[in-house]
């Protein structure tokens with residue numbers, strides 16, 4: 001098998017054609033406890049990261065957002081809370097969306113949230129459809145990232161903006177030591193105790209280690225066609241926000 005038929009899946013390599021299904025199965029199994037696990041694993045800090053993401057996005061009352069890999073809807077609900085108009089949540093996993101729909105924010109905005117089950121590598125939308133496209137903790141899970149980014153570029157309107165929130169590379173030594181201990185020991189432990197599946201959270205930790213660093217991701221996003229690509233680190237680079245424009 002040629003090497004380019006393989007891709008990373010946690011700390012092993014699998015056929016590209018298999019990864020998407022493996023990832024989909026993981027999120028199906030963790031979907032019910034997904035929001036609780038996010039709060040426990042990050043000590044609630046993912047809420048601050050998502051708020052910073054929305055701060056930089058700065059939604060306006062005429063904006064239609066596509067939130068790709070939108071899962072249980074945190075970004076979409078926050079976007080509407082901050083004055084955005086409509087959000088389309090696209091995710092490969094119907095169970096993530098199913099559990100998201102139980103949230104009060106989802107119910108509050110039921111007539112302004114659209115949900116679509118699809119693969120981010122093949123978006124079922126016309127060209128030039130959205131003012132904004134976001135992806136929060138999703139790009140890492142997509143098999144062919146460059147294909148997905150080209151799809152994002154295609155569906156954005158000219159003048160539209162793409163934003164990505166994702167784990168990245170820590171640039172402060174003091175944070176790194178604590179973070180490595182936390183992610184390698186406590187996250188799989190919590191995964192086993194709360195969600196009953198240690199393997200899925202081992203995948204999470206390994207997929208973070210293998211994800212491109214801030215500058216590498218910046219050039220991958222630029223290669224998909226985006227202009228003025230920039231990033232901001234949060235929590236010493238534990239996560240980074242990337243932003244790029246379709247001019």
Ligand code: SAM
Nearest residue numbers: 027069070071091092093096119120136137141
């Ligand atoms: N965006 C949400 C958040 O920030 O809480 C959910 C992030 S969750 C870590 C990753 C999401 O990516 C899951 O809901 C999963 O189903 C979705 N996903 C994985 N692969 C995908 C793909 N190829 N296309 C679309 N969604 C995908």
